[in-house]
Amino acid sequence: MGVKGEETRARLIAGTRALIEAQGYFGTGVNHIVAESGAPRGSLYFHFPEGKDQLVAAALTQAGQEIEDLLNALAAEGVDAGALTRRLTEIFASRLERSDYAKGCPIATVALEVAGTNEPLRAVCSAVYGSWQRVLADRLEAEGFGPLEAETAAGQALALLEGAVLLASVRRSREPLDHAQHAVLHLIGAKASRSE
Template sequence: MGAKGEETRARLVRATRVLIEAQGYAGTGLNQILAESGAPRGSLYFHFPAGKDQLVGQALAEAGREVGVLIDSMCGGELTAVEVVRGLLDLFGERMEQSGYSQGCPLATVALEVAAGNEGLRRICADAYGGWQRALADRLAHEGRDRPAAEAAAEAALALIEGALLLARVQRSRTPLDRAARTAELLLH
């Protein structure tokens, strides 16, 4: 595939990421993705012959990897687990505020919507969340927790982040994120 084809594919994925995060899977149609991306209809099925599920799966996988790289880099440095969680809450919160509270976690909207009915997309979300959780657990283990305790604390921290993002989006307020940052201190120390 040439450079033009790669750019078209990337535009389709980018548009899908933005739309599904704000509107969910069911609320985002292929015509809207095409309009937002500026891609011709034929290119959608050329790049994603299986259609919407394949395109959304690619968008979710890329978003999951991006956040995973961020978490890995934060956890691999000198930051404590508390600082990592605070940093993630701050980054997601900035993103949320800049989008008028239409965006937060790039997976959550679709994950909640498809978990019971679309095994392929559920699996992509589960894999991404699992990677994020492992990175936090590794950081906590590095700080001296035994592995089972590190894994439990990482799962609780991820639930704290996701719950705070959901509440912040619904309330259109950073307050749940700020409270979650303070709670992370209690949870992870």
């Protein structure tokens, strides 16, 4: 694929990401994606022959990978689990505030919509969340948690933050995220102090 083709594909993914996060899967049609991306309709089916679901899967995967890469980079620098969760909280809070509480977690809106109705997209969302959880669990293990304890604590931390994104959006306030972050630090700190 040439440079122009890659640029068109990238525009389609970027447009889809913006739309599905703000409007959800069901609120975003192919015509919306074409208009948002500025790409010809035929290009959508050239790059994504399976249509909307394939494009949404690519958008979710890319969004999830960006956050996973950031968390991995921080972990590689030796940043502790508390700082990792603070950074994830700030990412979500910043996205909410910049979008007037329309966008927080780039996966959550679609995940909530498709979990019971669209198995391929549910699996993509699950894989993204799983990758974030794994980064945090690995960091917790490096800090002295056992493997099962680390996996459990990382899952609890992610659940707290994701739930807080929903509450922050509904309340139009970052306060639920700040409270969730405090709870996560308590969870991690309490466990870490018991394992010493």
